[in-house]
Structure formats: C-alpha cells, structure tokens
Amino acid sequence: MIRVFLDNGLVVIAHQMPVDVSAIYMFYNVGAKNEYPGIYGGSHLVEHMLFRRIEGLGKSVDELVEGVGGYFNGFTNYDYTAYVEVLPLEFTELGLEIESRRMVGAVFDPEEFELERKIVLSEFDMDENDADFRLMYRASMIAWDTHPYRYAVIGLRRDLSRVSRDELFRYYRRYYNARNAVLVVAGGLPESKVVEMARKYFGKLEGDGETGSVEAWDENVPGRVRVEMKAPPNESPRLLYAIKVPGVHDIEGFRKVVLFDFVVSGDRAFTYGLTAREPMAVPRSSRLYRLVEEGLGNAVYSYYEPTYMNNLYYVIVYGVKDPDKAAARIEELIMERPSDEELRFARERILARLSFSMDAPSKLAQLYGLSQLFTGDPSAMARAIEESTKLGGDDYVEFVNKSISPPIMIIYR
Amino acid sequence: MNRLFIKSPVNDVAVVNIALNLGSLQEQTPGVANVLVPLWRMSDYAKELERMGVSFTMEKGLDYLAVRVKARYQVITKAVDLLTKALLNPPINRLDDAVREASTWVALSREDTATLSIAEALKLLFRDHPYSRHPLAYEYQLAGITKDDVKRAIDNLRVLSLTVVAPEDVVEVDLPSANYVEIPIREFGSGARDVKLEGKVQTTVTIMYPTHGIRDLEGSFRMNVLNAIIGGMGLVSRLYREVRVKRGLAYYAYSMYWPLGSSGVFIAMAGVRREFVKDTIDLMLGVISNESLSEDELAMAVRNRIGRLKVMTESPEGLAGTYSVIPTYGLPNDYYERYINYIKSLRPEDLIRELRSLGRPVIVTVG
Numbered sequence: 001m002i003r004v005f006l007d008n009g010l011v012v013i014a015h016q017m018p019v020d021v022s023a024i025y026m027f028y029n030v031g032a033k034n035e036y037p038g039i040y041g042g043s044h045l046v047e048h049m050l051f052r053r054i055e056g057l058g059k060s061v062d063e064l065v066e067g068v069g070g071y072f073n074g075f076t077n078y079d080y081t082a083y084v085e086v087l088p089l090e091f092t093e094l095g096l097e098i099e100s101r102r103m104v105g106a107v108f109d110p111e112e113f114e115l116e117r118k119i120v121l122s123e124f125d126m127d128e129n130d131a132d133f134r135l136m137y138r139a140s141m142i143a144w145d146t147h148p149y150r151y152a153v154i155g156l157r158r159d160l161s162r163v164s165r166d167e168l169f170r171y172y173r174r175y176y177n178a179r180n181a182v183l184v185v186a187g188g189l190p191e192s193k194v195v196e197m198a199r200k201y202f203g204k205l206e207g208d209g210e211t212g213s214v215e216a217w218d219e220n221v222p223g224r225v226r227v228e229m230k231a232p233p234n235e236s237p238r239l240l241y242a243i244k245v246p247g248v249h250d251i252e253g254f255r256k257v258v259l260f261d262f263v264v265s266g267d268r269a270f271t272y273g274l275t276a277r278e279p280m281a282v283p284r285s286s287r288l289y290r291l292v293e294e295g296l297g298n299a300v301y302s303y304y305e306p307t308y309m310n311n312l313y314y315v316i317v318y319g320v321k322d323p324d325k326a327a328a329r330i331e332e333l334i335m336e337r338p339s340d341e342e343l344r345f346a347r348e349r350i351l352a353r354l355s356f357s358m359d360a361p362s363k364l365a366q367l368y369g370l371s372q373l374f375t376g377d378p379s380a381m382a383r384a385i386e387e388s389t390k391l392g393g394d395d396y397v398e399f400v401n402k403s404i405s406p407p408i409m410i411i412y413r
Numbered sequence: 414m415n416r417l418f419i420k421s422p423v424n425d426v427a428v429v430n431i432a433l434n435l436g437s438l439q440e441q442t443p444g445v446a447n448v449l450v451p452l453w454r455m456s457d458y459a460k461e462l463e464r465m466g467v468s469f470t471m472e473k474g475l476d477y478l479a480v481r482v483k484a485r486y487q488v489i490t491k492a493v494d495l496l497t498k499a500l501l502n503p504p505i506n507r508l509d510d511a512v513r514e515a516s517t518w519v520a521l522s523r524e525d526t527a528t529l530s531i532a533e534a535l536k537l538l539f540r541d542h543p544y545s546r547h548p549l550a551y552e553y554q555l556a557g558i559t560k561d562d563v564k565r566a567i568d569n570l571r572v573l574s575l576t577v578v579a580p581e582d583v584v585e586v587d588l589p590s591a592n593y594v595e596i597p598i599r600e601f602g603s604g605a606r607d608v609k610l611e612g613k614v615q616t617t618v619t620i621m622y623p624t625h626g627i628r629d630l631e632g633s634f635r636m637n638v639l640n641a642i643i644g645g646m647g648l649v650s651r652l653y654r655e656v657r658v659k660r661g662l663a664y665y666a667y668s669m670y671w672p673l674g675s676s677g678v679f680i681a682m683a684g685v686r687r688e689f690v691k692d693t694i695d696l697m698l699g700v701i702s703n704e705s706l707s708e709d710e711l712a713m714a715v716r717n718r719i720g721r722l723k724v725m726t727e728s729p730e731g732l733a734g735t736y737s738v739i740p741t742y743g744l745p746n747d748y749y750e751r752y753i754n755y756i757k758s759l760r761p762e763d764l765i766r767e768l769r770s771l772g773r774p775v776i777v778t779v780g
Contacts, residue, residue, distance in 0.1 A: 018422045021727040051648065062648035067713045069720015072647070088723045118661035125615040126664050126684050129526055129780070187727075232612035236520050266463065275724055276731030279470040279481045283463040284454050292510070298517035319517045345464045352466030352485055359423045360728030 001368065002191045003378055006199065008207030009179030013368050013378050014194035015186040015361075022187030023274075023361035024085045024095030026102070027369040029182075029212035030175035031079045032153050033308065039163050039171065040148075041120070041155015044076040046172050048116040050083065054098075055105035061098055068094065071275055071362075076153055079308040080212075080373050086275055086362050089188040093197055099183065100201035103176050113165040121161065124154055131231065131412060135240040136303070136314055138229065139408045143244060143312055147219050177209030178202060184369040184378075186361040216249035216309045221405040228411045237413035239297070239323040240316050241330050244405035247309040248374040251384050254306060256399040258388035261313070262346035263338045263396065264288055265302040270357040270385060271366040278356060285345060287333045291317055296326040306381070308374050312408075323411040331407065335400055337393050347389040354385050414590040415740035416575040418582040421729050427489040427579035428482065428729040430737045431586060433500075434571040435478035437546040438596060438675065441569070442562040444553030446473045447519060449503060449566060452511040458499035467492045473548040476593065476674045477573050477741065483730060486580055493584050500588065501567060505560050512555050522550040526610065527682065530619035530779040533606050534680070537775040538621050540602045544676065574740035578733045593742055595628070595675045605776040615684045616780025618693055620701070622679040622771045627672035627742050634755045635767045636670050636677060641714040642764070643701055644668025644681055649713075651700045656683050662693055668701075674742050679771065690778055704768060706761040715756050722749060 001015040031043050051061050051074065065072040070087040083102060085095035127133045137152055144150035183202065185194045221244060231237055245260070246253025261268050266286025269278055282289060288300045298319030305311075320326050338346070358364045371381035421427065435446040450471045453459060462469060467484040469492075480500075484492045522528045532547035539545035546553075571591035577584045601623045625632030644652035644667040656666035666683035681701060685693045726732045739748050 019727055021724055023727070060649070063713070066646050066649040066717050069717045069722070069724060071721070071724050086724050086727060088720045091720070115658070115661035119657060119664050122615070122662070122684065122686075123664040125686065128614045129684075131524065131612075232610075234610050235524050235612065236517060267468065273728045273730065276728050276734050278730060279468040279483045281454070281468075281470050283460075285460040285463045292514060298513045299521075318521060319513070348464060348466035352468070355425055355485055356468065356483055359426045360731070362727060 001378065002195070004195050006178065006203055008202070008205055010198070010202050011182045011372055012195055012198040013182065013184040013372060014191040015364055015368065016189065016191050017187055017361055017364070019188050019361060020089045021361055022087050022089055022092040022095065022185060022189055023365040024087065024092065024099065025184040025365040025369050026083045026099040027182040027184070027373050028081045028176060029079070029180045029373055030081055031077045032151070032155070033079050033148050033214055034175065034212045035148050035155070038159055039167060040151045040159045042159065042163055042168050042171060043081055044153055044155065045116060045120050045160065045163070046168050047074045047076045047081050048120055049108055049113060049168070049172070050074065050102050050106050052112045052116065053107040053109055054101050055107060056101045057098065057105070064094060064098060073274065077307070078149055078153060078311065082369065084274065084362065092185070092187070092189055096197050096201040100205065103178065103181065104205060106172060108165055108169045108172070110165050117160065121157065124157055124160065127154055131235050131238070132316060135229065135238070135316070135410050135412055138227065138410055139240060139242040139312060139314070142225050142227070142408050143221055143242070144219050147217070149309065149311060174210050175212050177207060178205050179207040180209060180211045182369050182372045184365040186365040186368070216247060218310045221408060224406045225408045226411070227409070231412045236318050237320055238316055238318045239320040239326050240314060240410040240412070241327055242312045242314050242408045244310050245304070245313045246403055247311060248306050248381065249308050251375060251380060253403060255384045255388045256391065256395060256403065258350060258385050259346060259391045259396060260399055261304055262350050263342055264334060267349055268304065268353065270353060271363040273360050274362040288315060290333060291326060291329060294329070296321065296329055306370070323409070327407065327409050337397050343393065350385060350389050354382065414572060414575055414586070415592065415743060416577070417736055417740045419578045419732050419736055421578045421580055421732070423729055424580050425486050426729050427484055427486045427577070428733045429489065429493060429584055430576040430733045431480040432477040432573040432737065432741045433480060434569070434573055434591060435566060436474050436476045437548050438476050438543045440543070441565060442558060443546055443551070444555045445558055445562050445566045446478050447515040447549070447553060448508070448511045448555055448558050449563065451514040452503040452505070452507060452563070453499050455504050455507050455511065456499045456502060458495045458502065462492055462495050462499070465492060469496065475544050475548060481730070481733070489579060490583055493586060497587050500570065503563065503567065505563055508560055508563060512558060516555050519549060519553055519555070526613055526615065526617040526779045527684065529608065530617040530682070530777045531680065533608060533779065534619045534621040534775050534777040537602050537604050537606060537777065538623060538678070539598065540600070542598050543596060544673070574737060576733050576737035576740060578729045593674050598676050601772055603773040603775055608777070608779040610780055613780040614686070616687050616690055616778050618683050618685065618690060618697065619777045620681045620694070620697055620774045622774045624677040624679045624771060625672070626674055626677045627738065627744070628674065630751065631755060633672040633677060634752050635759065635763060636672070636679065638711070638714050638718060638756050638759060639764050639767050640668055640670035640679060641717055642706070642710060645670060646714060646717050651703065652681060652683070652697065655696060655700050656693065662689055687780065694776060702768070704765050706764055708761060711759060711761050711764065715759065718756055719753055
C-alpha cells in the first residue's frame with residue numbers, strides 16, 4: 001500500500017491485489033456530524049444529488065458505470081460521505097474521471113432537487129417501516145440533545161421537507177474539495193499507475209473549501225433510561241438495550257471496544273463487501289446468545305459500527321418475555337470478567353474477521369479510507385483491531401467499568 | 414459428488430459453499446429446515462467451529478439449503494470436518510428451543526413488507542407447488558414439527574453440490590450426495606392480493622411472473638438481459654428511471670430474475686405510500702410491457718452483464734456464489750462462456766419476443 005498527498009491536499013491511497021477488478025472509493029470528511037438545525041439529513045440529500053447531473057460527464061454516472069457492468073453506490077454516514085465504483089480493471093480510469101467531476105461539477109438542478117427530496121423522504125418511510133430502526137432512532141434522541149448524531153444519518157423529516165436547494169448547494173461547495181477528501185484505489189492496477197491517474201484527474205483541481213474535521217465531543221446519558229413504546233399486533237415484542245461506547249477519535253478506546261464487542265456479541269465484520277455477502281451470524285458461543293439459552297428471549301442481535309465520536313452499541317432481544325429481567329441479565333453479561341477461554345475465542349475471531357475484511361478490493365479500500373479519515377493513518381484501524389487481541393481480562397473489566405454509559409432501554413410490546 | 418474447485422487469488426482465506434437437499438422444494442415436512450438451522454448451530458461441533466474463528470451461515474432457499482463457510486485457509490479442512498459432524502448430529506433434545514427461535518425469525522421476516530409481499534406472491538403464483546412456500550416468510554406450522562421429522566430429514570440429508578474457493582483443492586465432504594431433481598409445475602396461478610399491516614408507513618408492490626428456469630439455458634440467458642433492461646441494472650433500468658428518477662415516487666423500484674431449477678421467476682418491486690399504489694402498479698405494468706427496445710439499450714445491457722460477471726468475483730465468497738450454480742444444477746462447465754457468447758448475439762427482437770411470452774402476473778401489495 002502506498003499513500004501520496006497531492007499539492008491540493010487530496011490524499012491518494014493505492015493498493016495492488018491479484019484481481020481483474022478495481023475498487024475506487026472517494027471519501028469526503030462530511031456527514032451528519034457537520035449538520036446543524038434546519039439541515040438535519042442534508043448530507044444524505046447532497047449525496048443523492050451527486051448521482052444527478054454533473055457538468056463535464058457526457059452521460060449520467062449510472063449509465064457510465066452500468067454500461068461497463070460496474071457496481072456503484074454512495075453512502076452517507078455520521079462522519080463521512082463515500083462514493084464507490086467497483087469496475088472491471090480496464091475501466092479503472094472511468095471511476096477516477098467520475099469522481100473528479102463529481103467533486104466540482106454537480107449541478108443541483110432545482111427540478112431534480114425536488115425529485116430527490118421526495119425520494120429521500122420515501123427512504124425515510126422505508127426506514128420507519130422497520131421497528132428496529134424506530135427503536136434505534138428513539139434511543140438516539142435520548143442519547144443526545146444538541147449533538148449532531150441525535151437524528152442519526154437520515155435526519156429530520158421536517159428539515160428534509162424544508163431545506164432549500166441553495167442551502168445544500170452551498171454545503172456541497174463548502175465541503176466537497178480535494179483538501180477534504182481521500183481517494184482509495186484497491187485492485188489489479190500497480191500502485192504507481194494509480195498515482196499517475198490520480199494526478200491526471202485531480203492534480204489540477206483547486207484545494208479551496210473547508211475541511212469537515214470537528215473536535216470530538218459528547219453529551220452524557222443522564223442515567224439509566226427506560227422507555228415503553230407500543231407495538232402493533234403484527235410485530236414481535238422486543239427490548240432494545242443501548243450503551244454508549246468510545247468513538248475512533250479515541251483509538252485506545254476503539255481497541256477496547258473491539259475486544260468488548262467480540263466477547264459480548266462474538267462477531268462483527270469490519271468492512272462490507274459490496275458485490276457479495278459475507279457469511280455472518282451471531283455465534284451461539286457468544287455471551288449474548290445466553291439470553292436465548294436461558295429463555296429470556298427467542299432471538300438476539302446486536303448492532304455497532306465504528307464512528308469518529310462516541311456512539312451507541314445496540315442489543316435487541318426479540319420475543320422478550322420479561323424485558324426488565326432481560327435488561328438486568330444483559331448488564332451482568334457485559335460486566336462479567338471474560339474467562340481465558342472467552343478471550344481465546346474472541347482473539348481467534350477478531351483475527352479471522354480482520355483477514356476476511358481485507359480479501360477483496362472493495363473491503364480493503366473501505367478499511368483504508370475510514371482509517372485515514374478517522375485517524376490520519378490508513379493502517380491505524382487495522383493495527384488497533386489486531387492489537388485488541390493483546391488486551392486481557394483486566395483491560396476488559398476496566399473498560400466496562402469506566403468507558404461505557406448507563407443504558408437506554410426501550411421496551412416495545 | 415457434484416463439485417467445483419476454483420483456485421483463490423487470496424492465499425490465507427478459503428470459502429466453501431455446500432448445497433443441501435433441504436430447500437422448500439425438498440422438505441418432506443414444511444419448515445423442518447427452518448428448525449434445523451438453529452438446531453445445528455446449537456451443537457457443540459458448531460460452537461467449536463465458532464471458537465476456531467470460522468464464519469458460517471445456513472440459509473434455506475427455494476431449491477436448496479445453502480451452507481456457506483469462510484475460514485482461514487490453514488483450518489478449512491478441520492472446519493469442514495466439524496461442519497459435517499454438526500450437520501449429522503443436531504442436538505435433538507433441544508428441539509423446543511429451536512422451534513421457538515425459528516418461529517421468531519419467521520415472524521420477523523413477515524414483519525418486513527418487501528419479504529412478505531414476495532411470500533404472498535409465491536403462494537399465488539405457485540399454488541400447491543413447493544415453491545409456494547417462501548423459505549423464510551411462509552406461514553409454517555413449526556410447533557407441529559416432531560423429533561421424527563427432524564430425524565427423517567437427517568437420514569435423507571444429501572449434498573447437491575460442493576463449491577470450493579481456496580489456494581489448493583484440499584476439501585472433501587463426507588456426506589451422501591444426490592443430484593438436483595426438478596419438480597415440474599402443472600399450472601401457474603394468477604390474481605392479486607392486498608395485505609394490510611398496522612404500523613407501516615410504506616407499502617411494497619410486488620408483481621411476479623413465471624418464466625424460464627436455469628436449465629433452459631438460452632431462455633434464462635435472455636431473461637437475464639431482459640431483467641437488466643427492465644429493472645435489474647440499478648439506476649439506469651427502466652423501472653428505476655420511470656418510478657424513481659423521473660417521478661420521485663419511490664426510493665426503491667427494481668426487478669429481479671430468479672433462475673431456479675424447476676421454474677424461473679421475474680419479480681418487479683417498488684415501495685410507495687398507500688395513496689400511490691394504484692398509479693404505481695399501472696406505471697410498473699406499463700414499463701414491463703413496453704416493447705420498444707433500441708440496439709443501444711440492448712448493447713448497454715449486454716456490456717453490463719458481461720462486466721458485472723467480472724465484478725461479482727472480486728472476493729472469494731463472490732467467486733463461490735457465482736460459480737456454485739454449475740455443480741448444483743448440473744450445468745455445463747463452460748456455462749458462463751456460453752452465456753457471454755449467447756447474449757452477445759442477441760437482437761432486440763429476441764427480447765421483445767421474450768417479453769411477449771411472459772405469462773400473467775400476480776400482483777401483491779403489503780403495507
């Protein structure tokens with residue numbers, strides 16, 4: 001892997017692998033964390049507009065990429081917005097051309113903007129159809145008050161309905177620039193060739209504009225919170241149990257979260273392949289599964305993704321009988337010191353998952369890009385994940401006593 | 414045994430896909446595979462696999478139950494050995510726990526409007542054929558499954574195919590094998606159904622047609638390209654353009670083609686608010702039946718299909734998933750070469766004929 005800084009501030013990361021494919025990822029350091037009242041959800045709407053008309057591209061992004069069989073997508077997150085193309089190797093340059101035009105040439109046609117507003121609101125509807133989403137969204141509103149993570153990534157329906165095209169166009173101009181971006185290309189091309197292409201397509205772009213970097217901050221969960229929500233008769237009763245864990249700004253904290261996660265939940269993909277599904281299931285030998293074995297619920301699931309600032313770690317117990325008893329048991333499971341066998345199990349799985357997270361261009365590019373954005377070092381996250389296997393029982397106990405918040409419990413029945 | 418080995422471009426990872434005769438098509442007791450999945454995972458052998466850092470999933474489909482294993486290469490032989498023992502020795506004394514867990518997953522699947530709409534459409538289209546039972550979201554009577562049902566399923570357990578992606582061909586599975594056996598469909602159903610679910614903001618529209626199965630090579634190749642044009646090629650497809658891009662009616666609007674062993678299914682879907690359901694159905698039916706097709710649109714779809722084949726194989730699991738259809742359905746080893754050559758030779762009139770031959774659809778709305 002090599003990393004090069006262009007004169008305009010663009011970070012270029014290249015990694016060669018023995019495949020006939022290239023994954024081109026462009027990360028911008030802008031996401032929900034940069035939003036403010038009136039534009040909650042706006043980063044995501046901007047991402048949608050960046051698949052509409054772009055000056056300098058003869059055709060739409062979808063026509064260009066689909067026309068050669070490529071895969072493309074865009075993702076908006078708490079901290080970043082990313083665009084990706086996975087292309088047959090011979091079309092790598094197409095991906096770089098698209099990304100260079102996208103950085104400066106999005107038109108934000110007013111009619112297209114209104115259509116995309118409707119589409120994003122429809123996406124909001126889709127999310128709200130899902131009971132788990134509604135519970136997590138509610139937990140998020142409890143966890144934060146003025147912090148920009150409060151409305152998750154989808155934002156606020158009211159803001160999405162009202163925000164103007166001009167305001168989001170200014171937002172785009174402010175944050176979409178070379179100085180605020182990381183380009184990662186992983187796949188069959190030699191690294192020197194990638195750098196040469198990056199200079200050709202991005203070297204002449206201006207580096208003006210702002211960076212989206214923010215100082216990490218947080219708001220305390222005031223204490224144990226218990227909320228009841230009414231479930232419709234066609235949905236299973238469930239308990240959502242959420243605690244706040246350190247973000248990647250605290251790399252030591254992140255290292256401990258990884259061990260904690262693998263002891264409690266037993267498995268987690270560090271990156272997601274875009275073109276095929278990775279085998280994934282909650283291991284039966286994980287602590288969480290004891291909830292099912294002990295009859296406290298019929299199935300269990302946990303959700304966590306690394307973000308720059310502290311964020312919530314969710315456990316959902318489905319078919320829960322006595323939610324308070326289940327919550328108390330989750331707490332015991334979290335606080336329990338891991339045995340040597342549990343630590344061995346967690347270490348094996350962490351190392352295996354790390355290998356699986358680096359075996360395809362679209363996964364590796366994701367890991368490097370996130371790491372560069374969060375820490376300024378493309379390898380730091382992989383290193384922290386690997387080094388989490390050196391932590392022991394004392395580190396675990398210290399972590400759960402000092403670094404996690406009181407729980408937010410939402411009972412849905 | 415029907416098996417396929419592919420040399421992996423990655424040295425330290427191996428992927429094994431095993432197709433078992435426990436899809437909806439082969440189940441003697443409907444739902445027994447749904448119960449077996451959690452039961453298998455409860456075994457000590459499965460837990461040992463987890464402790465070795467092996468990831469594995471067991472997913473019931475219409476044609477087979479897919480066991481997908483991913484492990485570091487140095488442990489793959491031991492992993493497959495443990496997996497075989499897990500498959501043959503489910504802890505049958507924990508049947509009640511497994512039924513409870515499986516029932517919860519079925520209930521959760523039926524909460525999802527998109528999954529439930531497909532399940533209801535399969536019921537209407539395939540009537541008394543086993544394909545009428547969605548693998549995860551059919552109304553299975555799991556509480557009635559007995560230990561004898563489970564024992565019978567294990568006694569009859571067969572491997573339909575084994576696909577290995579690894580640096581070397583070192584994996585064997587010590588289980589009896591069988592070929593995939595088609596169950597012909599006597600007559601397709603038709604009609605419409607509207608399922609109202611409380612608490613849903615959005616409604617899913619599903620329009621489903623019967624079509625060519627995977628063993629009708631040329632027919633399925635044509636459907637593959639036709640699906641790309643109608644709704645399987647992302648934002649550039651006709652459904653996406655008409656429903657989403659031009660009108661902003663829905664976040665998702667697409668189509669899928671499932672080339673199964675005993676039939677094929679073409680499915681068009683969109684998620685909209687209730688007040689737009691009728692207009693959306695009319696629009697989708699209009700898009701699907703649109704018989705104009707230019708040389709350029711066809712050429713783009715063909716390029717898309719060929720390029721996508723390469724892109725799908727960027728990862729070991731992508732390679733295994735793409736190629737496992739060959740041993741599973743007894744397809745020729747040069748299946749994908751034939752596919753590429755055939756679709757390159759297609760003319761617009763070939764696909765227009767294909768479009769005209771689509772049967773009557775079933776239409777389901779859920780939400």
